[in-house]
Amino acid sequence: MLSARHASTIYKINGTDGSIIWRLGGNWSDFKLGHDVEFGFQHHARYLEDYDPETQTETISLFDNSFYGSESGGGGDKQVQIYPYSRGKYIKLDYKNKEATLVKAFIPPGGIIAKSQGSLQTLPNKNVLINWGSEGAITEYSPDGEPIFHAFLDSGILQDGVQNYRAFRFNWTGYADETVAVANQWDKDTNETTIYVSWNGDTLTKHWKFYQKGVLAAPKLLGEKQKTGFETVFKTNGIVPNVFAEAIDERGHVLTVSDVEQAVHAILLPANIGQSYLPTHQEVMEL
Numbered sequence: 001m002l003s004a005r006h007a008s009t010i011y012k013i014n015g016t017d018g019s020i021i022w023r024l025g026g027n028w029s030d031f032k033l034g035h036d037v038e039f040g041f042q043h044h045a046r047y048l049e050d051y052d053p054e055t056q057t058e059t060i061s062l063f064d065n066s067f068y069g070s071e072s073g074g075g076g077d078k079q080v081q082i083y084p085y086s087r088g089k090y091i092k093l094d095y096k097n098k099e100a101t102l103v104k105a106f107i108p109p110g111g112i113i114a115k116s117q118g119s120l121q122t123l124p125n126k127n128v129l130i131n132w133g134s135e136g137a138i139t140e141y142s143p144d145g146e147p148i149f150h151a152f153l154d155s156g157i158l159q160d161g162v163q164n165y166r167a168f169r170f171n172w173t174g175y176a177d178e179t180v181a182v183a184n185q186w187d188k189d190t191n192e193t194t195i196y197v198s199w200n201g202d203t204l205t206k207h208w209k210f211y212q213k214g215v216l217a218a219p220k221l222l223g224e225k226q227k228t229g230f231e232t233v234f235k236t237n238g239i240v241p242n243v244f245a246e247a248i249d250e251r252g253h254v255l256t257v258s259d260v261e262q263a264v265h266a267i268l269l270p271a272n273i274g275q276s277y278l279p280t281h282q283e284v285m286e287l
Contacts, residue, residue, distance in 0.1 A: 131167030
């Protein structure tokens with residue numbers, strides 16, 4: 001399937017000999033266009049993979065710019081606009097009766113008209129992500145066409161100058177290139193140990209297990225805690241030397257193990273210490 005923007009036509013091309021199997025839109029459409037199907041200067045036509053051999057119907061998606069012209073000034077007499085704003089569209093093709101029907105139109109917030117570029121991505125949960133091309137914005141819709149997220153790709157003085165050819169949303173997985181960072185602090189006033197753990201760049205860890213390394217015995221499990229942000233904080237009673245942490249993924253597999261960290265006495269410094277502050281001899285001895 002080939003989208004020819006300047007001809008406002010979608011073509012299905014024979015992959016063997018290059019012949020045209022059908023044309024949708026433009027001056028020589030092989031399909032009768034139903035209400036509101038007409039599109040112009042479109043981008044990113046895609047099959048939705050819902051072909052029904054019994055009814056011989058299939059649905060495609062596309063980004064309908066509905067606008068053609070110069071973005072760099074001048075050429076105003078060559079500008080063509082066939083609709084008040086751009087839209088994303090689902091169009092059902094009836095191969096037997098040679099008819100095209102509009103299934104769903106995704107309406108832009110604020111009536112955006114994309115002079116060029118643009119895309120429509122159908123997500124695995126059936127939501128739709130639309131990129132508004134020359135206007136530098138993206139919108140996510142629920143399957144019924146309700147906008148649930150809208151954002152500009154920049155702001156302030158840069159907003160009007162940002163363009164984006166296409167936009168896609170995918171799950172992103174981060175793999176840490178660093179070792180796990182652990183801090184182990186004991187507060188003598190509360191007799192409580194606080195363990196801080198983070199793993200910069202990682203997105204696979206779902207929870208942390210905390211251990212105390214024994215001298216002769218096996219490591220003792222202190223507890224575990226779900227990862228809720230960049231740094232996870234775990235508290236336990238008493239002073240606990242020689243602690244380490246395990247990063248656990250969603251299947252319960254150990255991703256990595258931190259180095260062993262000694263307990264450090266946490267000192268609450270005065271609020272007005274300044275950069276020249278040095279701990280007293282007594283504080284050093286307590287450490």
